[in-house]
Amino acid sequence: MKYAIETFDLTKKYNDFVAVDALNMKIDNKSVFGFLGPNGAGKTTTIKMLTCLIESTSGTANVAGYDIANYPNEVREKIGMVPQQFSLYGDLTVRENVDLCADFYGLPDDLKESRADELMELVDIKYAQNKLVKQLSGGMKQKASVVASLIHQPDILFLDEPTIGLDPTTKRVLWDLVEELHSEGRTVILCSHDMYEVELLCDEIGIINSGILAAFNTPRGLKDTMLREKKEKKDSNIISILEELREEGSVEPSVEFDNLKEQIERKNRDLKELSVMISNLDENMLNTLKNMPVIHEIVEHDSGRIVLDLESSDDAVTQIISEIIGNGGNITSISTKDPSLEDVFMSVTTRNIEEGVDDG
């Protein structure tokens, strides 16, 4: 099975309101997938359809190889869910809650106990197994919820805001658990607003906005796409200004003008900025760097810092560092200026809002 989840025009409407609009996405099997979106974007509705809590209005999805409309019970057997809202019975103990879930998943008695022990030890909650859940702290409740959701060893685990409001230690325990599940070959669907968490754990990310899948890529891919779009926008503005100037007659048609345009368009490949502080920077070293094909532009600052516009190839940074050191340069600091996942999230969701406004 290549994909853990495949959706086919998955749509949910509430009267005239379209909560999820023809969603098509494929989530790789055995991956950790980050499902992001602003509040009210359709994230929870999508998860509810995929976990067979609600039916889709149209379209469908395969979850763990089963169609959600035709085989909901088979889907339920293959998935686990740690909901955002705490959902264990507060008046039962941790153990009783786990046993209840085990029986609801039809786990044999002999397996039930050993698996519950194993999981409780894994998230360090076994010592509290006989405490009433309502007496536990938020972090402990979340750990108990995870144990109850994993008791049947699901192929796919949905985590909806699993670390919200938790202390860093408990967060780390849950992150380690996600990594362990990943290494065991399970698929994890992580809904979170914590971009650090998503970037740390996820192989791929989907961003949903206003019911539409607005972006889908690896974290690196999303950042590169954002940079590319940003540059394309900037360059297209420059080109349109140049075109306007030529139309006004301020610039004569020439080979130089066409070259300039070509150069600007080629710069669309330039995706990264590298800031380097070289204590013994001189003209020779600057010229050497300017001649490197991976570097498209160098801006020199008075402090001895240079900012390089360079290609986003994997070894571009390595090449530049080697060249500087090879020429006797003394690097005192170096940093890349990369957009964060939060920048990507803001860009994607804001763009959709702007487009919505424009459309309206």
Place this chain on the structure above:
Amino acid sequence: MVETKKIMWMIKKDLLVLWRHKPRLLSLFLFPIIMITLFGYGMGGSLSNVPVVVVEQSNGPITDATLNAIKGNSIYDVKSIITDPNKGLQMVQNGEVKAAIILPTNLNDLNTTQQKSIVVDVDSSNQIAASAIIPATQGLFNQINTQIAAQKLQPILVQSNQVNSTSNGVNAQSITNTINLQINKLYGNITYLDFLVPAVIAMTILFGCMFGMGEVIAGERERGELARLFMTPTTITTVIGGKIISKLVQETGRAIILIIAAILLFGIIINGSMVLTLFLLILGALCFVGFGIMISARVSSMEDYQQSVMPIAMPMMFISGVFFPIETMPWIFQKLAYIFPLTYLNDALRAVMLKGVGIGAIWLDVVVLIGFTAVFFALGVTRFNRDI
């Protein structure tokens, strides 16, 4: 096998929660006892010892007989006998007594053709006392009227035997031996409490089931507990089935406590079959649980549930003949009463507990209750959302 395990878990879970919520557990046992005590002492039984004042404005054998009759009736507590009608009225207005019974000046005059007007000044602000005094006093003076007429027509009066005392306690023989009154009580001395107990039991079941189902469905839905169960490979029927059985166990226990409390505290006698009584209680519980499921099928919180149930439960309580016979209500309420299942449960329970009848006499009530139950469950299960 697995489904049985799940249903058993639902029951075990509810009972564990009940056990760990001591106030809730206490309420389960105490609520029926409090209910029956309140209704028994507060509303049940025959009203008696209502304070009155008698104003006598003439002396003679009829006045004496009338006074004896009033004093002999347990409904009255004669605080004083005076001669000034204005003072009697004043005593009522001051709240010293609930009524002043003012006898006319010509009460003892058998030869007069003038009408003898007896005035009763009653404190009508106390509806319960007034509603007891007025008919009792009317009955009493009807007898006295008859006695006066009898004295006029003494030669042709026919004597007969008194079989029983009048319902209002008037001892007719204390006035004259020529008046006889016969009352045949088909089901013995049924007090208001006897009338009330079956309906109070039904009403307790009604509230226990309706609000209980709100807690276990709407409450669990609101807290997300139900969603976790519905994310497992479990059918709606299994989850609801478990909850129904769990609720029935609790409500049957509550009903048994209620019956025992009624017997021990008020000496209530169940004339009919105890098994049939329990069957009716379980059927009623099932019906109201179904009603609860029907309402909770589409609500997402306890508050929504209560807002939906209250406008139905409260009128049902008052219109379904719990406190007053349906026949005494305005015609529109009489018609409305028959759309509420509580009416049929009350009717069947009273028939079994008071009249001692068997299933043959209450089959129509049973069929209607089963019909209501089927409709409620059908609507509840088909409309039920795993998530709202």
